[in-house]
Amino acid sequence: MRGPVQIISFSCFLFSVTFVQGQECFGEDITYENTQPVVNVSYADGETVNVNCMTGYIGFYTLQCKNGQWLTFIARRCSRKKCGHPGETPNGYFKLIEGRDYTFGAMVDYTCKTGYEMTSRINRRHCRIKGWDNSVPVCEEVRCPVIHTDGEVTASGNTKEGTYGDAIHFECVSSDKKLDGNSVIYCTENGVWSGPVPQCIVTCQLELTEPEVIKTIPWGKTVFKAGETVGIICSGKNRVFNKQETFTCTNNGKWDYKPTCEESRCEVPLNQHVYLPKYYFSGDLNLGAKRSCSCESGYRETAAEATCTRDGWTPKPLCTEIMCDPPTIPNAKIVGSQKSNYKIGSRIEYKCRPGFEPEEPVQITCDSQGQWTGTRQCSDGTCQEQELKNIEILFGYPSTALPYKPGHILVFRCTDDNMRFYGQRAIECLPDGRWNYPYPQCGGKVQCSQPTKNLQFVTLSDEKTEYSNFEILTYTCNKPYNEIPRGVLMCQNGKWNETFDCKSKICPPPPYLQNGDYSIDSTKDEVITAVSYTCQSYYVITKQQDVYKCVDGKWETPPKCLRPCEIDDIVEKYNLQLPTEKVYIRHAEKYTLNCRDGWNTGSELKPYVDVSCSNGNLQIDKSCN
Template sequence: MRVPVKLFGFVFWLFSLNCAQCQECLQEDITYENKEPVAKASYNDGETVKVNCMAGYTGMYRLTCEKGTWKTVAERPCAKKKCSHPGDTENGDFKFTEGSEFVFGATVLYTCKKGFEMASRINQRTCRAEGWDNTLPVCEAVKCPAIHTNGGLTASGNTDEGSYGDVIHFECVSTDKKIDGSSGIHCTETGEWSDSVPTCKEITCTAPDILDGYVVEKRQEYQKDAILKYGCFKGFKLKEGIPRCSKFGWTLKPECDEVTCEFKSTTFGVKKITPEGKTIFRAGERVEITCAEKYWIFFTKVTTKSFKCQDNGKWDYEPACQDIRCEVPHDQHVSSSYFSGDMKFGAKKYYSCMSGYDKMAAEATCTRDGWTPKPLCVVKMCAAPNIANAKIVGEQRPKYNINSSLGLNQSSLYKSPVLPSLNGQAYCSALKSVGYHQT
């Protein structure tokens, strides 16, 4: 009987052992990403374990083993630790080479701007669990070698050690010499000067090529302060000023400008322009203008005229229209005090004539031909006198001017042998037609 009993006990123990193992939770069943492994390979039913995140991550999990299965008690998923801004380096920029955010594992690469070079041995930073590694890289300006000059040349600027962008200016000590080469050089991004150090040479100028012109008495070389004489071809004119040889070349660029005339009178009083729309004319070209009704050509009494642009750049006559105006009629025996103020085309003036003259109209009107009517005043006339018992002596006319006089004799039909004979004169007066007095 003992053997079976012992065998039954062993079987029961083995079954109990297997059932206990069925209640355990295994480490390998914890499958969260970026976690640290837990301490034991398995945990009994009812045990609780804390799962930590890997270095560089934040978060945690708290799990409980229930009948062989892990149950989550608390959960804060593992996420990459954040880093602050890696820092901007002066005269440089950075870009991501790993990642796209400032979190664990991200790497940024620093580069220098144009004209600057990396002074640091390491030019990148990576976000670690403790923050950014390495120090902030430094960009320094590219340097150019020192500048050396001789006694006849001076240099201004940072000549000992130029940095990128620095400019050096050169001048000759003698005022009779000029720079042979570049008067200014700058430090380039490659650490070299943009040009070599210049020298000084005597101030001379060479004869230029002049478009539409020519040099008079051309020389191979001109000394300082020499004057350049030049001329222009027909239809062109000299530029104002006198070119002199200086340390910077000719003080004035010798040029020949095309001769042109500007037609400005395009609106005022103008009725028609031929050619239409053109305002700039070359020498020899013409423009014709026709003035509107109340206008005529400037200082003329015509309404249409052609104008020529001359070789000196001026019109042969002023191409413009002006208001038609009438002058004071001094020679028409009128009182000039009435003719003032508006005397443009169409103006009307009341007027009076001088003594001995009669008005031809109540008003004078300004026209293209002057004041009308023409004439404004006419001399007063006297008809031939008709005096009873008298006879006109000499030539007889139907009308006589003011102050004219006629001789009169008594008619023979009325002579009296008792009375003396009658002789006298008749005269034309501005106040009355006929007067008579006895001689």
């Protein structure tokens, strides 16, 4: 009801009428839950209206407008429409995943039992206005494909219509053949067999007995197919096969050769000046063992390495005496008679022919490497001029004029002061027509990087990342380290000629620690008097001293930071397994590495190799064999 009753009057010449206007009802005042909105905005007194439920709901309300208020004649509350039970599916399940009970808007999903698969494209049903949509899904039994075998294999079981869980058993028709594959396969829940149909093949059985053989390659395998090859290693030191190392299974199920072990013919030579001190791949003398060959002093080996074969060492280690061949010196003549060869330590003389230098006889000696030492070429006494590039002759003594005779000296410099000088500044022409040093060269740029040590204690006059050769850098010492107020550095051939020279009346700045840093422990009048040193990550400090002090104006000797080691591909040369990720070891620490596949340490008690670090140098105990 919107307001009080109004009295409306009309006046005429003859009469007057007075009547009461009824109160209205409004549709927006109807607020029943889950109902549709009414059509009209307002209703007259005494008018009735039917209110319907929303889609998916059942029920209704009949109302009458009475004096501005709605009176309920008939009321049936709106409730969700029911769809009834969604329906079971044989060999399957369903689950309510949305909504309450089986009413409008509810949703159920169907799944099949293990061993069954759904044939329907849709596995979901919804409760709609007219009931459940779609049809109940169907679950049918999973079936595996038909099994086909050749005449060599028999199969027992349901080979034509295998269902989930069915097993097929296989056997060979011939007792001379073996199954290559599983003797039993099962029909899985996905409708495929658990494995392929096996075949019956010819095999060879390898029977190993001690002490004849100890190991097979591949390791532990005893049954082989026709055409497969096995390698066998004889047990015991110095035992090898008498004919071959590998054996092949033939088509008739027999080995192409029966293995037999015998003593190895490889012995470490102890005569003829030969000895084999080091092995690479094997610690014993079995076939394939490799050892480096060495000879006594004064002899050289015919081969740097020998391999143990059935016929002994190949190539056979031999040592030949080191001797010098007769020297060949152009424009010279040997004094005395010549020999076909000369032993180590032999001395001979030769003289240059007339017109060639040196004029005096030259004595040469046969050294331990079979080379003549002390040789001097016979020349006409003139040193040759060479091409100059980026370099010039500063002056010559006695002059720069050609020809250059013995005793002539040339002094060089770079054409550009910012170039780096390589070689000797001055060279001299020798009596045999050779320069005592090669011509020098100039190239690249000589630059110095900005100083970094104790940079916080100074102010640079010119802050740059790089400085030219011979450039002067002026610096001012900061307080309180300005007892010496300023200084200069010079860039010389890529290095600064000095370091910052700053100090206070109490102490100079703390010593710089490479690959480390310090923290201040105490000060006096803003001067640092004690510090603690720490190293960068993975670096190890040499001294475990808490505090380093400045005593009588001098600092205690600081520690050092010892470098870590990185495990890199160098370990593969020792037949060790390289880690998949970067590994760093601190100084004096150890790390365990495994052998590569097919290699071992030769010890069952320690099947790994320890590597350790010594100030950046990786230490490896041994190789894997």
